[in-house]
Amino acid sequence: MKYRVMYDKGTRLRVRSGQWAFTKEEGYGLASLLLENDFINEVYTSHRNGSILIYYVGVENKSKIFDILDSITLDDLFEGEPTQLQISKEITDDFILKLVKMFGRRLFGRIFYPIPLRRFFTLLHASKFLWEGLDSLTSFRVDVALLDGAAVAGALWQGDFEPATSMMFLLAISDALEEYTVQKAKSTLRDSLALNIDTLWLVGEDGTEEPCSALEIKKGDKIKVHMGDIIPVDGKVVDGEAMVNEASMTGEPLAVHKRAGKTVHAGTVIEEGNIIVEVYSINKETRLNKIIDLIENSEELKADAQSKAEELADSIVPYSFLATALTYLFTGNAKRALSVLMVDFSCAIKLTTPLSIISAMREASDNRMMVKGGKFLESYATADTIVFDKTGTLTNASPKVVHVFPMTKRYSREDILRMAACIEEHFAHSIATAIVKHAEEEGIKHEEDHSEVEYIVAHGIATTYDDKRVVIGSRHFLFDDEGIKINKTQEKKIKKEVQEHSVVYMAIDGKLEGLICIDDPVREEAKDVIDELKGLGIENIIMLTGDSESAAQSSAIALGITQYRSQVLPEDKSRIVEELKDEGKTVIMVGDGINDSPALAAADVSVSMKHSSDIAREVADISLLSDDLYDLVTLRKLSNGMFDKINTNYRRIVAVNGSLLVLGALGVITPSTSSLIHNLSTMLFGALSTKSVLGDDYSNEIKVEAIEVIDD
Known part of the structure; x- marks a missing residue:
């Protein structure tokens, strides 16, 4: 591959191969090819100019990256799928690029276009707003579209082309921001719901299990899914049984019993048991992805504050028309009336509220x-x-064993701990780990003296140890589910010895034999x-x-x-x-x-x-x-700050635009000045809405992205 190094500092490298080096889809494939190396963390490609941005670990690995790039040929290129991280960055890049183009075209037109040509383009752009306003009028809707159309029409009628152009430019920015907000929210949702499973266990014809990449799985394959794992595909159970929680799919909180012949879906999780699944659907064909698509196209994730802002914006429109009519009625001056009409409360409200919300969401993401x-x-x-x-x-969730009590003379303390460790070592939960670790610390060795450990679906752990049935679990599991009897002496001992601890109970052949006290500070x-x-x-x-x-x-x-x-x-x-x-x-x-x-x-x-x-x-x-409980406090401060920002925006919008209404009605300012101040204040409020609540780190990150997009 031929390329030029455009940026090389620290563990961030960007090279460029030219506009026709690869297609957009081949760029995704190239990124996945580079990400196969452990020392490369992130890769972003741009087909527009053949740019490849690489984030990696260890400066000493830079030479390896150059060796990889040098070895890539046309035969190595293939069309791949973007990661959610790539999609998210592309959304931001496209938005910034769109803004850059909008400002560039406006600046270029003001400098190089003659006035007649500028007015022609103003009339061309105005046709959209006039048509939408006319549609609202004929449908008897008094909404923002009607107000925008009336304001543009009034400005053009008075020959004020510059205020009309400024208003339409700001409205175009507002539309771009709203589209970006929706796309970013949808991307965040898809990223949070994505399964992101790299390795599956493929079951061969002879019943052996082998690790396999999720990308290599195809319809008809059989995979094994273990207890606690998320099911990665849609398919049919061909062996085993399990309790599957389908809350993410159906909303039903109770786990469903699945056995051979039953269907399971990607995104559901095995609470208990193990199953072998024959693959029906993978990746985008799964029911989970279809549900994600439905969610993405709904309005359910929109914040109430945003919906209320949109309703408020529409409800203000009639009063704007009323103020305009009263101004003309009492002054008889069309210029004054137009100055009032140019003031649009709704534009700023509709712009700043979603910006405040998406800014808070992105700041939350930046804080993990x-x-x-x-x-x-x-x-x-x-x-x-x-x-x-x-x-x-x-x-x-790092419990420790603090006491082990035998409940009869049939088994010693060491016997109880040995058997418990022997059985619990087959499970990865924290209490099991604590028991096994404590046995090791005391030098108690255990051997496989039991039959296969059985995780009884919807019940608990049981096995056969020295030809005796052994069950281990909570008080509810042993005494209620398993019907283990407890005498008064044992009850007194439990109350006396284990009051301040969590307890794991052990029963052998239907009799309570041991208690293991656990502390989780x-x-x-x-x-x-x-x-x-x-x-x-x-x-x-x-x-x-x-x-x-x-x-x-x-x-x-x-x-x-x-x-x-x-x-x-x-x-x-x-x-x-x-x-x-x-x-x-x-x-x-x-x-x-x-x-x-x-x-x-x-x-x-x-x-x-x-x-x-x-x-x-x-x-x-x-x-x-992150594993920091203080994040709950940070999240509360961030969400409160978001509301403070929205309420502050409301007060500022009312103060500024209310003043413009009064000044316009009194004839102190012209329609052009009214429109200019209104537009500039709306832009300022929009910029303030993106200001970080918790700090400036996120803002700096956006600036870096903007520079990269402009350079591309």
């Missing part, structure tokens, strides 16, 4: 918080109640975060946990939480959220586990943590991409 739509950021700002799942949210920053959230207007802080009453109370005291629910079953969480909503509260739900997904779906706005399960991330409206 993924917001799926403006309405969720708005709900987060107005919420008065926040519900925390304890484990993995208020705690670090709260995060160091959790109490400060809760105090700050209270200071930011969230009145009700509620903790939900499956722990015993005493353990829950201990954690609540440490966190400064006055409201908590202990011994909460997974199915109870969503019911509690619904009860809070029925009381008139606006609820934020924060969780991270598979069992939190129904409650996340039920809340007004839901937040998943960094290390959340696949399904929690799918269901959540907002995903935190």
Whole structure:
């Protein structure tokens, strides 16, 4: 490949191969080819001039990149698909380029076009607004289109071509901004819902499993999906059984039992069990992607503030016409009336509100918080109640074993820990890891003395150990589901010894034989975060946990939480959220586990943590991409700042445009001056709407992107 180095600094490299080096689709393929190297993080290509922008790790790898570029031939080019990151950048690049062209054409015309030609183009552009205004008039709609058409017509009637041109230019910018806002929001949604699964387990004819790239999977292949994994394809179950949570697909919070012959869909998650799936549909053909397309074409993600701004803009229009008519009636001066007509409150309102919202969403993304739509950021700002799942949210999800108690003389403490570690090592959840680690620390070695560990669908863990049935799990699982009996002596011992701990119970051959006490200390920053959230207007802080009453109370005291629910079953969480909503509260739900997904779906706005399960991330409206609980505070400040910005814009718009109305009606300013000040103030309010609430880092990033696009 022939190329020239255009930028080379640090770990950022940009080369250019010329306009006809590759097509847009081949650019995507070229990017995927370069991304196969571990030291290359991001690649962006531009077919317009053959530009390739590469972000990589380690300056020492620069020579490797040049070697790769030198080795690429025409035969290596292929048409690929863009990543969501590439799509998002292209949307921003195209928007900036569009603005640059609009300003460039306007400046070029003012400098080089003679006045007759400029007026011809003004009349040509005006025809669109006049036609839309006429359509509103004939349809008896008093809306913004009618006001814009009337203002343009009035200016042209008076021979004020320059004010008419300025107004139409600003309206074109407003349309471009609105289109960009919608596209960016849709891109954010698609990115947050994308499966992003790189490796699948392909099942061969002999039943063996081999890792396989998701790109290599085709219809008819058979893949194995394990417990806790997200299903990456649409297909039919051919072996195994599982409980599949389809909340992201159907909205139904309860998991569905899937066995051989049943259909499963991409984007759903296996809560329990393992299945082998024969592939029906992949990638864009899956039902999930079809649903994403439907969501993208809906208005449901638009913030209420934006919808209200649009309604307010239309409702102001009749008063603008009334003010114009009264001015002409009392003064008899068409110039004064036109000065009033040139003042359009609605233009600024419709421009600044969506800008404030999309700016806040992008700032959230820059701070590693993924917001799926403006309405969720708005709900987060107005919420008065926040519900925390304890484990993995208020705690670090790094539990430790603190006590092991045998409940009879048949088995010693070491026996209980050995058997528990032997069985739990087959599972990757945090409590299982804690038990295995504690056995290792005590030097207790265990061997495979049990049969295959069975994760009983919708029940728990069971196996056969020394020809005896062993079950391990929570109190509810053993005593309610499995019917294990407990005597009064054991009950007293449990109350005495394990009051402030979470407990894993073990039963052998139907008898309670051991208790393993687990502590999962709260995060160091959790109490400060809760105090700050209270200071930011969230009145009700509620903790939900499956722990015993005493353990829950201990954690609540440490966190400064006055409201908590202990011994909460997974199915109870969503019911509690619904009860809070029925009381008139606006609820934020924060969780991270598979069992939190129904409650996340039920809340007004839901937040998943960094290390959340696949399904929690799918269901959540907002995903935190860092492991910092303070992000909840940052998000509240950001969402509040967004509303402050919108309200400030309203006050400024009313003050400036109200003054222009009065000055125009009194004849102090001309229609040209009225239009100029109105347009300039609207542009200024639009610029202020993009100002960062949390800092200037994001603004600097946009400036860099703008320079790159202009250079391209």
